[in-house]
Amino acid sequence: MKLELLKKKINKKKIFITGNTGFVGSWLSIMLTFFGAKILGFSLKKKDKKFISNHVQFKKNIQTIYSDINLIDKYKKSIKKFNPQIVIHLASQPLVLESYKNTKKTFLTNIMGTVSLFETLKEIKSIKKIIIFTSDKVYRNLNGKILNENSSLGGIDPYSSSKSCQDIITTTYKSSIYKKKIEIIILRAGNIIGGGDWNKYRIIPDIFRCLYSFKKIQIRNPNAIRPWQHIFEILNFFNLAIIKKTKNSNEPEIFNIAPNLKSNIKVIKLVSLIKKIGSYRKLKVIIKKKKQYESSILRLSSLNAKRKINYKPKLNLENTIKLTVNWYDAYYKKKDMYNYSLKQLKDYFNN
Numbered sequence: 001m002k003l004e005l006l007k008k009k010i011n012k013k014k015i016f017i018t019g020n021t022g023f024v025g026s027w028l029s030i031m032l033t034f035f036g037a038k039i040l041g042f043s044l045k046k047k048d049k050k051f052i053s054n055h056v057q058f059k060k061n062i063q064t065i066y067s068d069i070n071l072i073d074k075y076k077k078s079i080k081k082f083n084p085q086i087v088i089h090l091a092s093q094p095l096v097l098e099s100y101k102n103t104k105k106t107f108l109t110n111i112m113g114t115v116s117l118f119e120t121l122k123e124i125k126s127i128k129k130i131i132i133f134t135s136d137k138v139y140r141n142l143n144g145k146i147l148n149e150n151s152s153l154g155g156i157d158p159y160s161s162s163k164s165c166q167d168i169i170t171t172t173y174k175s176s177i178y179k180k181k182i183e184i185i186i187l188r189a190g191n192i193i194g195g196g197d198w199n200k201y202r203i204i205p206d207i208f209r210c211l212y213s214f215k216k217i218q219i220r221n222p223n224a225i226r227p228w229q230h231i232f233e234i235l236n237f238f239n240l241a242i243i244k245k246t247k248n249s250n251e252p253e254i255f256n257i258a259p260n261l262k263s264n265i266k267v268i269k270l271v272s273l274i275k276k277i278g279s280y281r282k283l284k285v286i287i288k289k290k291k292q293y294e295s296s297i298l299r300l301s302s303l304n305a306k307r308k309i310n311y312k313p314k315l316n317l318e319n320t321i322k323l324t325v326n327w328y329d330a331y332y333k334k335k336d337m338y339n340y341s342l343k344q345l346k347d348y349f350n351n
């Protein structure tokens, strides 16, 4: 869908987003605000100043309630007053390694946080649609098999298991409480890359932090294969999910979002492509295998999204990497990253 049409369809929509200060949520907030939507966010503040949600323009354009998701009920009045039509739930502890260190906190945020959200939303009558972002890690690891929306759930590490629970809880609220009153969509996507991610233990921010501080990058899981996709493809999905009406039944509509099969490559191959495309001759890699379990192959089919909402990935792997490399280079050249990010977004939706 082209830029002008998107603006027409999304203009003036009132959207409540949890987790809007993070990597995915900040891009989503910037894009939807640009399309004319009114956003109310609910998140913890990102401590790292490099996150774009700490940019003065972001704070000026996007109203955010800074609090813990498990305290959301205290803010019910303000959320009600905002009159949201759509809710997008992203607030989570999203890192596998962190979930080994802080297992209870991960479960509290990801599982009970989702319950707290649904309990608060029960009393907000303006809501027509809720979109919950779980993960491709919700599936039982069936090493190599292509997973569709009916594949068995059962994440093994604490993060994956918490996202499986989030997914099941969402189905329970839809089937037993909201039923046909509210449309509910679950998005399960694989590894997202792109500018603006400054989280720990993630390959892209690790690469750029090391590159620009002349350190060697340590790789934990060189042979793990992942479906790498650019954040803009995920934003493209969100636009379709916001605009299009899905089935009206007692079950949520579930969509896997995956890139073309050629974008399923090993971590080590991704690093070497970044090195080549960015001409980073000085980037040095060391392999440091880790003890904790992480799934080795995840392959997803997004046929359901293609059939039902006409979702198609636009970017090949090379362009995905180019957009990512260009964003971090611009950051380290001290460009104004709010405007730079907006320009990348406009170019993506104009092409």
Ligand SMILES: NC(=O)c1ccc[n+]([C@@H]2O[C@H](COP(=O)([O-])OP(=O)(O)OC[C@H]3O[C@@H](n4cnc5c(N)ncnc54)[C@H](O)[C@@H]3O)[C@@H](O)[C@H]2O)c1
Pocket: 018, 019, 020, 021, 022, 023, 024, 025, 042, 043, 044, 045, 046, 067, 068, 069, 070, 089, 090, 091, 092, 093, 094, 109, 113, 133, 134, 135, 136, 163, 189, 190, 191, 192, 193, 199
């Ligand atoms: N980035 C990926 O590759 C990827 C892939 C699949 C799914 N996801 C899902 O997308 C969502 C966003 O991930 P991200 O990559 O942007 O991570 P992120 O860490 O950058 O953002 C997480 C957001 O959740 C908020 N949050 C965390 N704990 C909270 C709490 N207790 N109370 C309120 N807010 C809290 C943070 O403040 C932040 O706004 C998560 O649900 C994640 O599981 C991400």
